Amino acid sequence: MNIAANPVVEADQTVYLKDYQIPSFLVDAVDLNIQVFADYTRVTAKLKMQRQSAGDLVLLGRDLSLESIILNGTPLTSDAYQLDTEQLVIQNAPEQVMLETVVLIHPESNTQLEGLYQAADDLFVTQNEPEGFRKITFYPDRPDVLSVFTTRVEADKKFPVLLANGNLIEKGDAGEGRHYAIWQDPTKKPAYLFACVIGDLAVLKDSYVTSEGRNVALEIYAEEKDIPKCHIAMQALKHSMRWDEEHYGLPYDLDIYMIVATSAFNMGAMENKGLNIFNTSCVLADEEYTTDAAIMRVQSVIAHEYFHNWTGNRITCRDWFQLCLKEGLTVFRDQSFSEDLQSAAVQRIDDVAVLKAHQFPEDSGPLSHPPRPDHFVEINNFYTATVYEKGAEINRMMATLLGKEKFRAGTDEYFKRHDGQAVTVEDWVAALSAGSGVDLSAFLTWYNQPGTPKLEAKGEYDADAQSYTLSFKQSLKAHAKYPNLKAVPMPVALALFDAATGEQLVLNSDSLFENGVKDGVYLFDQAEASIVFKNVTAQPVVSLLRNFSAPVDLEFNYSDQDLAFLLQHETNGFNQWQAAQTLLENILLKDHNAQVYLDAISSPHLLPQLVNTDPLLASRLLDVPSEGYLASRIDADYNPLVIQAKREALLNAVAQACKGFWKNIDQELQAPAEFSQAMGVRALKNIALAMMVRQGDESAFDLAYDKFKSTGNMSERLGALKVLVWNDAPQAEKALIDFYLRFKGEALAMDQWFMIQAAHPKAEAQSIAYLTSHPDYDLAVPNRIRAVSGGLNANPVNTWSFGVEHFVNLAQYLDEKNPIVGSRLLQVLSRWYTLAEPQRSHVKAQLEALQPLVKSKNVTETLSTMLSVA
Ligand code: B3K
Ligand code: ZN
Numbered sequence: 108m109n110i111a112a113n114p115v116v117e118a119d120q121t122v123y124l125k126d127y128q129i130p131s132f133l134v135d136a137v138d139l140n141i142q143v144f145a146d147y148t149r150v151t152a153k154l155k156m157q158r159q160s161a162g163d164l165v166l167l168g169r170d171l172s173l174e175s176i177i178l179n180g181t182p183l184t185s186d187a188y189q190l191d192t193e194q195l196v197i198q199n200a201p202e203q204v205m206l207e208t209v210v211l212i213h214p215e216s217n218t219q220l221e222g223l224y225q226a227a228d229d230l231f232v233t234q235n236e237p238e239g240f241r242k243i244t245f246y247p248d249r250p251d252v253l254s255v256f257t258t259r260v261e262a263d264k265k266f267p268v269l270l271a272n273g274n275l276i277e278k279g280d281a282g283e284g285r286h287y288a289i290w291q292d293p294t295k296k297p298a299y300l301f302a303c304v305i306g307d308l309a310v311l312k313d314s315y316v317t318s319e320g321r322n323v324a325l326e327i328y329a330e331e332k333d334i335p336k337c338h339i340a341m342q343a344l345k346h347s348m349r350w351d352e353e354h355y356g357l358p359y360d361l362d363i364y365m366i367v368a369t370s371a372f373n374m375g376a377m378e379n380k381g382l383n384i385f386n387t388s389c390v391l392a393d394e395e396y397t398t399d400a401a402i403m404r405v406q407s408v409i410a411h412e413y414f415h416n417w418t419g420n421r422i423t424c425r426d427w428f429q430l431c432l433k434e435g436l437t438v439f440r441d442q443s444f445s446e447d448l449q450s451a452a453v454q455r456i457d458d459v460a461v462l463k464a465h466q467f468p469e470d471s472g473p474l475s476h477p478p479r480p481d482h483f484v485e486i487n488n489f490y491t492a493t494v495y496e497k498g499a500e501i502n503r504m505m506a507t508l509l510g511k512e513k514f515r516a517g518t519d520e521y522f523k524r525h526d527g528q529a530v531t532v533e534d535w536v537a538a539l540s541a542g543s544g545v546d547l548s549a550f551l552t553w554y555n556q557p558g559t560p561k562l563e564a565k566g567e568y569d570a571d572a573q574s575y576t577l578s579f580k581q582s583l584k585a586h587a588k589y590p591n592l593k594a595v596p597m598p599v600a601l602a603l604f605d606a607a608t609g610e611q612l613v614l615n616s617d618s619l620f621e622n623g624v625k626d627g628v629y630l631f632d633q634a635e636a637s638i639v640f641k642n643v644t645a646q647p648v649v650s651l652l653r654n655f656s657a658p659v660d661l662e663f664n665y666s667d668q669d670l671a672f673l674l675q676h677e678t679n680g681f682n683q684w685q686a687a688q689t690l691l692e693n694i695l696l697k698d699h700n701a702q703v704y705l706d707a708i709s710s711p712h713l714l715p716q717l718v719n720t721d722p723l724l725a726s727r728l729l730d731v732p733s734e735g736y737l738a739s740r741i742d743a744d745y746n747p748l749v750i751q752a753k754r755e756a757l758l759n760a761v762a763q764a765c766k767g768f769w770k771n772i773d774q775e776l777q778a779p780a781e782f783s784q785a786m787g788v789r790a791l792k793n794i795a796l797a798m799m800v801r802q803g804d805e806s807a808f809d810l811a812y813d814k815f816k817s818t819g820n821m822s823e824r825l826g827a828l829k830v831l832v833w834n835d836a837p838q839a840e841k842a843l844i845d846f847y848l849r850f851k852g853e854a855l856a857m858d859q860w861f862m863i864q865a866a867h868p869k870a871e872a873q874s875i876a877y878l879t880s881h882p883d884y885d886l887a888v889p890n891r892i893r894a895v896s897g898g899l900n901a902n903p904v905n906t907w908s909f910g911v912e913h914f915v916n917l918a919q920y921l922d923e924k925n926p927i928v929g930s931r932l933l934q935v936l937s938r939w940y941t942l943a944e945p946q947r948s949h950v951k952a953q954l955e956a957l958q959p960l961v962k963s964k965n966v967t968e969t970l971s972t973m974l975s976v977a
Pocket of ligand 2: 411415433434437
């Protein structure tokens, strides 16, 4: 019997955290036999189960054709169970159950890229988090059911690679040109961590000896031509393994660790136990083919998935509401790892930039939810910036407050208490508190409520008393679904500077002790409070939230001069950047005069000096907030054209203000051998090139074209190509053709080719139509869709005009074919309600027209939440 996919969402499909119940049956062992044929796959599953609590035996299953079912040796007829589109239920099952099912599935026509699917002619892979395993076989597919898996994979010999989790225990001939492999995973795991791979791939091999002396085989599988691009990922993997031993005392626990790269993947990567499956975009790294930013991303995603082995796999989530338990902690861990790879200030800048560009807007609009939501319709819609990035910030705050040693004592306690278990956010905070000896339970509030807290601070200097008072107030916007919002604890890292000399003031221990500031951090945990610094001999400049010590929206009565001062004198690189960003926001959104900023950024004491010591930080200090970010700061009557015009004018003014600087950068700065420094030099040179065009420098296009042709480095090549294409240079067309011919066999490079054209500031509906009807555009490949859609969305003026139709059509097309990606892309329009009329009504009408046309839970939930704003 065939079961329909994606039933229409009904009112009662919301799942609530408060309804959690332990599973009625646990699975002690699973035996799978997965036989892949050309036009179907047969899955035989033997589950050894035992009752844990009263209730029916519930096996979840979707899109499965059930061939047979045997319970404790007796074949069951259809009247012995209830079967619908989502589950198979057996009432009155005995205490001990041996259940054998045979189902047929169709990976060859699975376009949703969930469960087992054909990713290429010669490749089948799985993606089971969160609920994909139920598309492979009937199973209690929930994260609190942990079991030992033995997997037999059988396929035609034209697929030489047969992989599954754990250790290979047997392989051999299966007759008729077929072969098999049997893998056994000794660690108990939930089904979402199950993986298998059937394909024709090449492999890069290495090995690693753990701190416990275990010799681990490391294997990265990819297409033959891509193997040379896997070395950076392999180094990053070994580095991550060492890092986790040194920083958390966590060694790897199996004899083999495999990574498989595929270009057909809905997201970045997946941490399946011992068998990660990765989007090629997060494995392949090579200066000739991928950008510096992509290389950094590969290293961080490799680390992220590796770190999940402990935070996610060994200790997993009790239910999907707890997703940020594993994701927030693992993101915090990978961010810390990346801080060790490059300028730590720049890593923090980049992480906060992501938080502010994605999480803050999400949290201020209709899609706002707590890091741990208390209800959802489709859990796939909750792999969000809030769960990941805000989740990471909560862990960072606790780590900041505890300091290195206590934080480590806390994490040690967590691994000791909960190894092998499926736990909750409360368990994590309790273990961290117990291990560190510091009660952190107040931080639970952060997990449970939505919205970015506003932190209003005021500074007052009293010359007579020689004291400086800082007062703080926190507030949250009301949320219909989450009432009873409470004050949260916020570590506020701060420093005072002498306004005359630019030196940081040493806060003597008296003043520290009295006001509760410890190691430069004040824990603000009430609705309102103030602190006083004594013996301050002149009006200081205060720098707040150093390193962005809490994920809040800070409002402080800074003058533009104070901000310019901090841009030039803060010793914390992150806060230098933050000062520049705030100053730029004042100019672009509050119409402040730009001169204070222009004077500071062109000061000979700032960038010309920094370019030699930390070129990457220098490049970030030149960041001007994107139009998309600026839009996220506007809650009503947003006119994209106005913001674009203001931003363009400012960039032109910056180009003029730093006149001689750009040419100097271009001619005199050389990329050193060290990667992170070289990356900084390349970033600066790309900015310089774009600025030279803004200055009207006539040599700039020739310079860009020469660079484009002569360089072997993708960051340089793309930097030059952007300048040519986005300015409609005479050389643009031939550069695009040259790039196409040079890289047409390289999917990731071609994604960039699509992206650059889609991101043309003057792109029109026709130019996007040209790209989406190009023979190399493929709606079955999420990376390609994201390249064009992401490029288009780089210019909000375009997004909110012809782009609306693009995104609405995509959501409709993908609704059933790939609802995870369709739902995600639609979210680009979530701030429609902030637009000025008549655009607001136009977009609303288009969204409303989409509503009756979509069926998937994913798109339906997203759309109805988006439209829930008044
Ligand atoms: N845990 C996976 C995400 C799965 C997303 C499913 N829609 C990757 C990661 O966060 O490491
Ligand atoms: Zn993750």
